[in-house]
Structures are given as C-alpha cells and as structure tokens.
Amino acid sequence: MRGQDPGGLNTTRRSTVLGAVAAALVVISFGALSQDGASPKIVPRLTGDEPPMADHRIPPLDRPVVDDIRRMRNYPEQPPIIPHAIDGYQLTINTNRCLDCHKREFTEGSGAPMISVTHFQDRDGQVLSDVTPRRYFCTACHVQQTDARPLVPNTFQDANAFGRKR
Amino acid sequence: MRKAKALLLWVWNWAVWFWRIISRPSAYLSLGFLTLGGFICGVLFWGGFNTALEITNTEKFCVSCHEMHDNVYQELTQTVHFSNRSGVRASCPDCHVPHNWTDKIARKMQASKEVWGKIFGTISTRQKFLEHRLELAKHEWARLKANDSLECRNCHSAAAMDFTKQTRRAAEIHSRYLIPKEKTCIDCHKGIAHLLPDMTGIEPGWNGAPELQGKTGASLYHPEHALRAFLASIRSP
Secondary structure (H helix, E strand, O other): OHHHOHHHHHHHHHHHHHHHHHHHHHHHHHHHHHHHOOOOOOOOOOOOOOOOOOOOOOOOOOOEOOOOOOOOOOOOOOOOOEOOOOOOOOEOOOOEOOHHHHOHHHHHHHOOOOOOHHHHEOOOOOEOOOOOHHHOOHHHOOOEOEOOOOOOOOOOOOHHHOOOOO | OHHHHHHHHHHHHHHHHHHHHHOOOOOOOOHHHHHHHHHHHHHHHHHHHHHHHHHOOOHHHHOOOHHHHHHHHHHHOOOOOOOOOOOOOOOHHHHHOOOOHHHHHHHHHHOHHHHHHHHHOOOOOHHHHHHHHHHHHHHHHHHHHHOOOHHHHOOOOOOOOOHHHOOHHHHHHHHHHHOOOOOOHHHHOOOOOOOOOOOOOOOOOOOOOHHHHOOOOHHHOOHHHHHHHHHHHHHOO
C-alpha cells in the first residue's frame, strides 16, 4: 500500500500543498484580469431576462405556417419544411403519423407528396423498399416554420448569386 | 339426488308462500300508504340509482384507479382535448360513455369486465398496461366505429363544420370522406387523446379496406418494425 510508506506520504503532502498554492495564485491573478476586461456581450441574449428568477411576461408563441404551399428550398440539400400543422401527430417507436400520409402506399388516398427515395437507402448503401430506420424520425430534419421575426438579421445568399453570370 | 330434490321443494314452497302474501290485498296497511309509499320509495330508489350512476360517470371516479390515473389520464393532459385556446375540456366520460340512457346502461354493463380487470390486476403495472394497450385501443375503435363515432359527434357535428375555416387539406379530406359518410371520425382520428399502441398493420382511414388491397398492400413492410429491429441490434451487439 502506498499510504503506508511514511516517506512517500510526506512527499505527496508537500507537493499537494505546493500545487494548491500555485493553483490559487493562478485563479486569483486571472480573476483580477478578467474583472478588468469587459465581459463578452452575447447578442442575442441567451440566458433570459435580468433578474433571471423574476416573473417575466412570455411573448405569445408565433403562428406556424399551415397553408399547405410547398416552399422553395434555399439550397438543394435542404430538407423541405412542413407547411402544415403537426400538433399532436405522434412520432414514436409505435407509430409514425407522418408516414400515414407520406408513405408511398398511402399517397394516393392522402394526396401528400411521397417521401424521397433517398430515405430508402440504409447506411450501408442498401436500398430498401421503404424508409430506413435512420430516416424514421422525420422531425429530426423536417421542421415547421412560424411567422417569427428572426433574432438576428440573415445575410444568407443563394448559391446562384455567386460565380459567373450567364 | 335426494338432496337436490329437497332443495327444489324448499324453493318451491318458499315461492308459493311469497306468492300467497303478495297476491292478496293488504289487511292492515291502507291503500294510500301503499301507493304513496311505493311512489316515494320508487323516487328514492331511482334518484339513488341515477346519482350513483352519475358518480361513476365523472373524471374523478375514473382517475381514482391508478391504472387510469398513471397511464391514460397523464397522456390526455398533453392533448388538445384537455387544454386548448377556447377552454373547452373533454373529460373521460365525454368520449368513453354514451350519453343516451339505454346505450349508457349497456356500456355500464360491459364495464363490469373492467371491474373484473381491476380486481385481478389485469393492467395493474405499467408493463401490463403497455402489453394490453393494443387490445384496449381496438375495443374503443370498434365501439366508435360501430356507433358512427357518436361520442365525437356529441360535440363535433359535420353540419356545424365550416370547411372554409379549415385548412384546404382538411376541408378536402372531410368533404371527400366525412360528408358522403364513407368514413367516420375514428377511422382517421385515432390517438387524438392518448398515445397510440403498436400500429403495425393498422391502416390509416383514407386507405381502402385491407381485403381490397391485395397482397401488394402496405402491410408488407413496416418501418416501425424495421426501426425496432435496428434498435435491438444496436443495443445488443
């Protein structure tokens, strides 16, 4: 047992004390430094209003887009957004209410667009006859949109805006 | 054999004695006492019966059993039928007990099986409940299908539905299936107040009947099954 060796114990204790003193010095000096400099300002604020524990008025939820009009994708790989309400649509290990309309076999009755065939390919490149487990949870990529105002201005530019013009 | 004969004789004698008493006019009690007393007792009995019946028709009574409180009630509290912008709430009996008297009594008689289940703990644990969820759900779907979603229509009437206030998709589907009475509410609106069981093989309402679909129907491949198999395979490498 290491603890039974008195010499070893002493060295350990000495080095521990030295280490603690050094660490305290570092902490104090850096604390003083950071107090001098201005604290970084994050815009938009991410931690809620000041004081954080007070009762603040919560702004009403923004209205989701429910007009059923297909939106242009901002870039080719963008998962299409959901232009309808999905409140209460169960997406669990037991059932997938999205696929009740968007599955290939059900699109005739529902009139919904079929899920893309890219969803039929599993991670080994094997093409299955229906959605693969890794694409099962639709809302991991496809989301609803609301009429919310962006928190920060968006400077996104379409890829077509770059490069040589025809 | 002799014992059975003696018992039969005893029952017969007792019936004859009872019939002799009730088939003769009363010698001591007045007609007024008997008719008025009968009326008052009838009122008391009927009032008591109906009050007891109504007590069993409350949400409080339903969730007094932990099976209901811990499973289905908790799920209901997350749905639009519990909390919504207009503040109308549907409680358990609004959807699960018919409002018409004869239908209500028929349902209450069926509920004696639920008393049986309570006594013997058929769904007394979460695990047991999950195992029975599909069967229980199928009972309710069949009941609502058979009575043309009567409990839905107690509040939601097709005549009062303003299709112009619905989204275009909803209006189209309702006018295509609901108005010609081709489908009923529960065909499409399953799982609106509770979590759904394993829906493998249960087609959405807008799909044709399974016997009309042939072998190439949708029931051959189930993403839910594939997902479960995948999860099982990564859990036990």
